[in-house]
Amino acid sequence: MSKPNERLRELGITLPKVAAPAGAYLPARRSGSLVFTAGQLPLVEGKLVATGKVGTEVGVEDAYGHARICVLNALAAVDALVGLDSVVGIVKVVGFVASAPGFSGQPAVINGASELLGEVFGEAGLHARSAVGVAELPLNAPVEVEIVVEVS
Known part of the structure; x- marks a missing residue:
């Protein structure tokens, strides 16, 4: 399979600019061979979609x-x-879904993240995952996703 940056180009996807943190944290932090991201909202050009x-x-x-x-x-x-080309594999995805009472389709929502990682990374995109329903998310966002990746 192509390298991640090549695969993104093949898919016609351009990575956005990194969103500025809305608090006292980093967008991503490396510890050994793992990179942990902060929770990411569906922001496009700095605006919640x-x-x-x-x-x-x-x-x-x-x-x-x-x-x-x-x-x-x-x-x-x-x-x-x-x-991105230093990513060996996706280790874990955690997805949070701001859920209406009685809504239990969180896995179907977070499949949006999981399936895209599969498109970009192939087998290396297979990961462990949690899809969690929550009462509220920052800025009243409907979804938030964080990932853990292994790097070389």
């Missing part, structure tokens, strides 16, 4: 797309820190 709860104000298909945006923001943070 949607707000509200999945299952009422935000549909599952839209939230799936928002999870893709979140993971692209996470990959941008990894790229800025260590270079």
Whole structure:
């Protein structure tokens, strides 16, 4: 399979600029051979693409797309820190879904992030994952995603 940056070009995807932290934290931090990203929201050019709860104000298909945006923001943070082509594999994805009462489709939403990682990294994109429903997310975002990657 192509290197991650080549594969992104093949898919017609450009990584966004790294979002400035909204608090006292780093977008990504390396510890040994692992890089941990901060939770990433579905921001495009610094603006939240949607707000509200999945299952009422935000549909599952839209939230799936928002999870893709979140993971692209996470990959941008990894790229800025260590270079995306140094990624050996995706270790873990944690997805948070602002969920309306009774909504239990969090895995379908976070598949947006997981499937994009598979498209970019192939077998190296297979990962452990949590998809968690929460009452609220920062800025009333519908989705937030963080990743852990192994680097060379």
